[in-house]
Amino acid sequence: MIVITLTKVPRSLRGDLTKWCQEIQTGVYVGNVSARIRDQLWDRIMRDVGNGQATMVFNAQNEFGYQIRTTRIDYEVVDFDGIPLVKRLNRVEGPVKHGFSNAAKWRKAKKFTQKRVLSDNTISFISLDVETTGLDVSKDQIISIGAVKKSADGVKEKFYEFIKSDKKIPENITKLTGITNSILENEGVELSEALLKLKEFVEDTPIVGYNLSFDDKFISMAFRNLNESDLSNKLIDLMPVVKKKNKFLDDYRLGTVLEKYEIENLKPHESLSDADATMKLAEKLIKNGDLEI
Template identity: 75%
Template sequence: MIVITLTKVPPSLRGDLTKWCQEIQTGVYVGNVTARIRDLLWDRIMRDIGNGQATMAFNAKNEFGYQVKTTRPDYQVRDFEGIPLVKRLNRVDVPVKHGFSKAAKWRKAKAGMQKHYSIESQDRFVTLDIETTGLDPTKDQIISISAVKRNADGTKEHYDAFVKIDQRIPESIVKLTGISNESLKDQGIELSKALHGLKIFVERLPLIGYNLSFDDRFISTGFKTINEEGLSNKLIDLMPIVKKKNKFLDDYKLGTVLEKYKIENSRPHEARSDAEATLSLAEKLIKNEDLHF
């Protein structure tokens, strides 16, 4: 049995969960699924959670008979000799994120432009993609960061970094990304150096990605890990724009969307290749007048 609570998540995620669980109260879902389905559900939540929060409790073989996972920054789950203990943090520094309402987004964007941005041309922006050891920023780590800067004259600049980690890369991630433990050992740099380099590279330009909330959660967690202020750039996620303009795609994975827009990505799940493909997608959306910033 599992119990899932959601707050401030996209409606599409709520709809997905009702395929396996019953919503017994607003934002509270109960279901009886296998461990495999449970883990897949958590992966789906982490992928589509947006700026919301989620907590899952499920059966486990320990003294309490259950285990807990949460994305809430004000709570921390600790394992004490097999017993899950949930600690409430007295103070949590969490950056303010965009709200879901149009008014909230407008207020955030307006304040951000007045305070942070000095953009001479909308033709300058940066696309971003990262690779990680998994989908959960509370336990998984960044292994690769790539960004592509589009200048006003159409030229491009690149930023690439492998990141050293304190755990082995799961074999499934090695197969998916082509990044090996040896690559990180030989070419990787410390997370602090990688994030500093990224911050310098992106300047104050708009930061564009596909399913950007995923990358943003890991980047923000990374900056908190090194006890430094994160990026304050304007964030633009292409996924909701594509969903609005293409309501009948089979799915909205990056590969499916690139095929729809006739964009080639020769090395999917390689950070630089995905960042390049995202830039091409952004350019097509700008040309079609579907993307404005």
């Protein structure tokens, strides 16, 4: 048996879950599926959760008889001698600066993405994308970071780093991204070095992304694991902007959206190529009056 709780997720995800589970209360789903279907459901949740939150509890052979997965970044599931425990994380160190928490960042992102006013084209902003070994922020790792910065005068700079990993990259990830263990070993840098370079690159410039909560969760977790301060940039997710403007797309994967806006992405699932395509998407949304940075 599995129990899934959802908060502030897209309706499409709720609809997908009702194919396998029964909604016994708003946002609470119960089902009895195989381990394979359970893992596929979690992959779908991680892909489509957007700015919302999700937690899954399922049967497992441990002392408690169950295991926990969650997308929440204020909690961490830890294994204590085979017992799953939920640890509440205190991410605030020193004086609280208003507007720099993740909740505040997403409120600001929602506020700005819902405005349908043509933005000043002289605004500088950055598009960001990461590739990872999987979808679980508590277990998987960042293996590449790509970003494109557009300056106020229209000049673009690019940032691209492979990240060394102490784990073998799953075959499906290599097939999807083209990234191999050999590439990471020969061309990769340590995560701490990549994050430092990323901070220097983004400075205080606004950041856009597609399904940006996914990238932000992995980057935030990486900074936390290194005991470093997180990025405090303004974050703007393009996915809700696109969904509001285009209500009848077959799906809202980046590839589908780029095709809708006639944007070519030569290397899908390469972080730099995805970041470049996302930059072009943001520029089109600005031009159409659907986005303000």
